[in-house]
Amino acid sequence: MTTASFIPTTAQATAAGYYPPRRTVEVTGVRQLAQGVFRLTFRDAFIAEHAKPAQFVNLYSHNPLHMSPRPFGVADVHGDEVAVIFAVVGYGTDEFSRMQAGDRIDVLGPLGKSYDVGADAHYVLVGGGLGIPPLLRAAQVLSAREDATVTTVFGYRNEHFADEFVAPFADRALAIDESEGNVITLLERIEHELRTGQRPVTILSCGPLQMLKAVSSWAANRDIACQFSLEERMGCGYGTCVVCVVDTVDGRQKVCVDGPVFTPEQLGWTE
Amino acid sequence: MNEQASMDIYAPHAWRHGTMVAGVRWKNPVGTASGTFQLAAVGNFYDVAQLGAVSTKGVSTVPWEGNPAPRTAESPAGTVNAVGLQNPGVDTYLVDELPKLKALGATVVTNVAGHCDDDYAQVVEKLADSPADMLEINVSCPNVSHGGMSVGTDPVALSHLIERLRKITDKPMVVKLTPNVTDIAGIARAAVESGADCLSMINTLVGMRIDIRTGEPIISNVTGGVSGPAVFPVGLACVWKVRQALPDIPIIGIGGIDSGEKALEYLYAGANAVEVGGAALVEPTAPLRVAHELELLLDARPELADKLAKGDTWR
Numbered sequence: 001m002t003t004a005s006f007i008p009t010t011a012q013a014t015a016a017g018y019y020p021p022r023r024t025v026e027v028t029g030v031r032q033l034a035q036g037v038f039r040l041t042f043r044d045a046f047i048a049e050h051a052k053p054a055q056f057v058n059l060y061s062h063n064p065l066h067m068s069p070r071p072f073g074v075a076d077v078h079g080d081e082v083a084v085i086f087a088v089v090g091y092g093t094d095e096f097s098r099m100q101a102g103d104r105i106d107v108l109g110p111l112g113k114s115y116d117v118g119a120d121a122h123y124v125l126v127g128g129g130l131g132i133p134p135l136l137r138a139a140q141v142l143s144a145r146e147d148a149t150v151t152t153v154f155g156y157r158n159e160h161f162a163d164e165f166v167a168p169f170a171d172r173a174l175a176i177d178e179s180e181g182n183v184i185t186l187l188e189r190i191e192h193e194l195r196t197g198q199r200p201v202t203i204l205s206c207g208p209l210q211m212l213k214a215v216s217s218w219a220a221n222r223d224i225a226c227q228f229s230l231e232e233r234m235g236c237g238y239g240t241c242v243v244c245v246v247d248t249v250d251g252r253q254k255v256c257v258d259g260p261v262f263t264p265e266q267l268g269w270t271e
Numbered sequence: 272m273n274e275q276a277s278m279d280i281y282a283p284h285a286w287r288h289g290t291m292v293a294g295v296r297w298k299n300p301v302g303t304a305s306g307t308f309q310l311a312a313v314g315n316f317y318d319v320a321q322l323g324a325v326s327t328k329g330v331s332t333v334p335w336e337g338n339p340a341p342r343t344a345e346s347p348a349g350t351v352n353a354v355g356l357q358n359p360g361v362d363t364y365l366v367d368e369l370p371k372l373k374a375l376g377a378t379v380v381t382n383v384a385g386h387c388d389d390d391y392a393q394v395v396e397k398l399a400d401s402p403a404d405m406l407e408i409n410v411s412c413p414n415v416s417h418g419g420m421s422v423g424t425d426p427v428a429l430s431h432l433i434e435r436l437r438k439i440t441d442k443p444m445v446v447k448l449t450p451n452v453t454d455i456a457g458i459a460r461a462a463v464e465s466g467a468d469c470l471s472m473i474n475t476l477v478g479m480r481i482d483i484r485t486g487e488p489i490i491s492n493v494t495g496g497v498s499g500p501a502v503f504p505v506g507l508a509c510v511w512k513v514r515q516a517l518p519d520i521p522i523i524g525i526g527g528i529d530s531g532e533k534a535l536e537y538l539y540a541g542a543n544a545v546e547v548g549g550a551a552l553v554e555p556t557a558p559l560r561v562a563h564e565l566e567l568l569l570d571a572r573p574e575l576a577d578k579l580a581k582g583d584t585w586r
Contacts (some may be wrong), residue, residue: 008277021554067500238555240552247339
């Protein structure tokens with residue numbers, strides 16, 4: 001083996017004007033939130049300081065047989081701790097779910113473009129299932145703003161695994177599971193309030209494609225602006241491999257760096 | 272990844288061991304492999320001019336939109352990818368990525384893609400007067416419907432193409448070979464006898480994954496190209512075989528390199544230089560790390576370092 005380490009650090013990279021490299025950080029806890037759903041927190045001051053709503057981080061398995069990045073939207077941030085919430089769907093997520101405080105994990109990020117939350121607006125955060133976590137970060141960031149109000153509209157399959165995390169940040173938090181309906185059911189319930197509110201309404205949404213298209217259609221019929229955060233299988237997460245493409249009106253674009261946030265106009269979802 | 276205090280790969284560095292590849296000096300023997308490098312992405316992570324060379328993503332006559340998603344699936348110690356050479360076309364490349372790379376001081380290997388001989392010829396014509404340092408003819412992509420690997424597996428078709436391109440350009444011309452053949456040395460010989468100045472190998476191996484929940488292929492293209500540490504011994508054996516058959520042709524070794532040690536194995540197999548591909552997808556700074564690691568290994572091997580600097584190889 002070589003005698004010196006050339007594995008770079010965040011401090012070296014940022015001092016030279018570059019993005020932080022892949023790095024090893026400390027896991028500060030893993031907690032099961034629902035059947036098969038986990039919240040993992042790790043310590044990384046750079047991500048904690050810079051992660052914007054809908055930006056994501058790559059986590060990497062320790063097993064060299066499973067090299068590919070596992071991208072997760074940043075859920076929320078407390079001090080220098082960063083949370084992600086995920087379902088166990090395969091080898092990598094199973095490994096992460098079994099980690100404990102004090103374990104080490106490799107991360108890269110934050111990656112991708114964020115929701116545009118620059119406007120003075122009433123933000124309606126519409127999330128479905130594992131699309132909810134990035135909206136927690138959106139609620140957290142917006143809660144610090146005096147020119148924004150937040151209503152969350154979360155749809156779950158059954159267990160309401162994220163309600164406790166959004167409660168501190170939302171002006172109004174609504175949630176529903178499949179036994180009662182879906183996010184459109186909730187949007188219909190608050191439609192009158194949205195129409196008569198003082199601030200213009202902007203929907204930020206993340207979730208299954210079918211849900212996003214339903215939200216897009218609902219909003220388009222009411223002239224409500226939307227931004228969607230998409231998911232796609234990624235190879236690198238930082239824009240170089242060109243595998244995570246989505247068809248847009250401007251051709252195939254990369255979900256990881258051109259997104260993950262796209263507007264319905266970009267996606268050609270306008271009716 | 273360890274936590275020990277590390278050498279600063281971002282600091283300006285005077286490379287101690289350059290290599291000569293078909294008359295082109297690389298400041299160190301480590302480049303990026305085509306398909307894994309885009310300046311707009313990689314340039315955020317480190318100074319790409321620190322590398323021996325960068326081999327850019329294949330460019331075609333007109334923009335290609337590539338294959339639909341999903342384009343990737345994990346495989347043991349690697350990935351299966353089928354991008355289908357999505358690229359903005361040679362005209363955009365000539366006014367965007369190429370001049371930016373040259374302004375940074377990078378040594379550039381421009382990868383050329385095509386669906387047919389005319390496509391390759393048109394791209395090479397446009398690149399003939401460009402500042403690209405070398406051209407790499409991609410006759411080995413397994414993920415496009417025509418051209419690509421169908422040329423690179425047929426010595427007669429390959430000779431026909433390379434002879435034609437040789438008449439168009441005097442630039443050092445690298446032919447990138449596929450491992451998906453029974454006799455890579457025979458294909459290599461056809462490329463060299465038709466005018467190739469250099470060979471790079473290997474492109475990806477054909478592979479696939481199936482989603483057992485649906486019983487269907489994961490990748491929209493059904494099959495893709497396997498890269499990553501899993502292919503390392505395959506690439507190494509290809510370089511060895513071609514070096515045994517063709518003692519004098521410059522060779523760029525590619526396949527599964529993620530450390531200075533693995534790069535060194537390729538140099539001992541007879542390569543003049545190497546390129547890092549899949550490792551960069553999971554660790555953006557991997558090529559620069561490998562270059563630094565290899566430098567220390569070459570410090571301890573002055574005979575090999577001297578040969579590389581003169582354009583010779585270990586074998």
